Amino acid sequence: MVTLHINGLQVSQEKGTTLLEAAQFLGFPIPTLCHMEGLTPYGACRLCVVEIGEGPRARLVTSCTYPVEEGLKVRTASRRVIKARKMILELLLASCPQSKTIQDLASAHDVKQQRFKQEHEDCILCGRCVRMCEEQMVAKAIGFRGRGQDRSIGTPFDEKSEVCRLCGGCMFVCPVCELRCTYTDPDKAICGGCGNHSAVCLEKPQFDDMMCYMDPCVACEIENIKEIKED
Amino acid sequence: MMDRSEVLDILERHKEASGQLMSILESLQSKHGYLSQEAMELVAQETGRSLTDIYGVATFYKAFSLEPRGKHLISVCLGTACHVRGGPAIAEEISQQLNIEPGGTTPDREFTFETVNCLGACALGPVVVVDGHYFPKMTTSKVGEIIAKAKTGLDAVEIDTDKRVFPVEVSCAYCNHSLMDPHHMIDDQPGIRVTVSFEDKHGWFVLSSLYGSYKIESMNPIPRDMIMHMFCPHCHAELIGGAKCPECRAPMVPMIVRGGGVVQICARRGCKGHMLDLGGGTLE
Structure with a gap:
């Protein structure tokens, strides 16, 4: 077990738990967008940022991807956050x-x-649909393409995918479309x-x-x- | 257009370790000049990766092109240092002379012209790179000359000016008989003569003795990528060592350099892999 402080409250969590889960366990609300239960944490939208550490070494990290650490001091709603x-x-x-x-x-x-x-835009590149397709539907019909401002999500060559089963999972999890x-x-x-x-x-x-x-x-x-x- | 066996050959070469997607795509790109859809589909099929992943990697890196490229690649640096020293004017000039926009390819597939954001050679700015050859301190008036030069081939060596080029005298590693042929001049130097065999063909083969030049003459035309067996014309021993080409893993052909040391050249036609060991460090 790992013991840490969230907003001054001491909490013990299993090793490997994320800060987000620990904060939710204590009932501290942290907004999320790209996070979804059942999909791997991704840390793309940055909405779930929390402040860790103290003084000049304090920094913002995405709570959905940050694992709990012994003695960590976390603030989920500081002014900076x-x-x-x-x-x-x-x-x-x-x-x-x-x-x-x-x-x-x-x-x-x-x-x-x-x-x-x-x-x-019609996409914020949160990657929910990509992870849904790969992890829950085991299809990998869509993925990220390009980079920087040309980054987009879709099938290779924009062609109809042979592995897509038209399950609609991607649309179901999309926070934008x-x-x-x-x-x-x-x-x-x-x-x-x-x-x-x-x-x-x-x-x-x-x-x-x-x-x-x-x-x-x-x-x-x-x-x-x-x-x-x-x- | 794409040769299926060529792709399979590349895949075979990268079979040793998994997770070699980047090197597979790099080999494909250098072979065909671009990544075709069929090639990527074949890679997906053979490696068991999803096409989505492969497409993602291929579109992520600027080094990969999904469009056919020209025979010669001209890159103009528009990094900060080159930019302030007139990079954009050079890009404009090249654009006009070739009549293509940056990122485009001429209709005859001779030139691809692109701009890059920094080549890390800021002290040489403005820099233009043509087929891997750097042209420092470019001016718009030099553009025409460089384009013409690129057409004739920049790999042609300028013997008088290039200090990296020097003649070597070699002999057979087995009988120590000289392989130099004063009757067969290449690059104005006596050539290195060996006997070569591939498939059912057998004949003489003369290489330039200039270290840095890749000119050859051969009795039989040798197809690109053919792995040749080379023999000493005197003792008829096959010139073969244990080393593998650092570029393409084909066997290397060792020859003794007069004055001490060994030079090894790749047995694959078209591959420029070579190693020079003059007793001291190794030069690749």
């Missing part, structure tokens, strides 16, 4: 504003601006739908909170608080 996460979300918003997953994460982290050139949440203006980089006080569920009472698809939207709760205050 939050700043880094917000920046990453801004960059993700700059490339894929149509993704509900990214928009939800941005809302949850109170991202208020997007200062970069707005693009409308999904329907945009209907509430927003497509040209706006930050949807903020979830932070919006008049969410769909409020306008259309036939959707109760059990059916709300905007989770983790808290619009209805905010509305309730408002009502209570007005009373």
Whole structure:
């Protein structure tokens, strides 16, 4: 067993556990995007960064790939970590504003601006689909191609793959190629739908909170608080 | 277009250890000048790797090309040092003279022109590399000359100017009889004459005695990549040692250098693998 401190709490974990798992065991939330249970940790999206070490030697590492170390001091929500996460979300918003997953994460982290050139990519190269295809479907029909700004995901030579079984697993795990949440203006980089006080569920009472698809939207709760205050 | 057996031959040569994808692709690239789809599919099939992985590696490294390349490769350095010393103007000039954009190949498949980000020879800048030959301190006025030179072959040796080229006198490793043939001049020097046999052909074969020149003359035309057996014309012993070519693993042919030392040349036609041991260190 390895003993370490996460946000001041002492925790003992099996050797080989990742910081992400250890933090989740203690109930500290760490946002993830490229991480997925059942797939090998990849560390591509950098959203799960945490700060380790102390003083001038403190550094940011991806918690999904970093194994627990004896005596390690981990901070999952220090100022530096939050700043880094917000920046990453801004960059993700700059490339894929149509993704509900990214928009939800941005809302949850109170991202208020997007200062970069707005693009409308359809891939953030998180590699979930590649790992899904290889590790769970054992097909390896798609993979990374090229490098740098020409990096893309697809089949060799863009041809129909012979090993692909059309399982759709790649699309199922993709955090980007999904329907945009209907509430927003497509040209706006930050949807903020979830932070919006008049969410769909409020306008259309036939959707109760059990059916709300905007989770983790808290619009209805905010509305309730408002009502209570007005009373 | 692609010869299946050639690819299989390369694969056979890399069979010894697994995980040699890079060297397999490198050999394929140097053989065909590019990586064709069929070649990559064949590699996938034979090595049991997935085509996705192979394609990923082939597209990741700039050294691999998926398009057919020209016979001659011209690379213009546009690294910082070369850039400030006029690299872009040279690239522009080459572009105009060959009438292709950087990364393109002329329609006659003679030249491929590319720009690179740094060749690590900043002190020589602006640098242009043609078929592995470095041209330092380039100017736009030299471009035409270099293109013309590349067409005739840059491997032709300039005996008077190149100090790396020097004549060697060799003899048979078995009977110590001189192999020099003063009646057969190559590069204005007496040639090295041996008897060569391959398949069912048998005949004389004369090599340039200049160390650094690869000129040969032969009675029978020798196909590229043929592994030849060389014999001493005097004692008829086969000139063969235990060494393997560092480039292609073919057997090496040893010859005694007059004044001490051994020179070994690769028995594979077209391979430039050679070793020179003058008693001291080894020169490859």
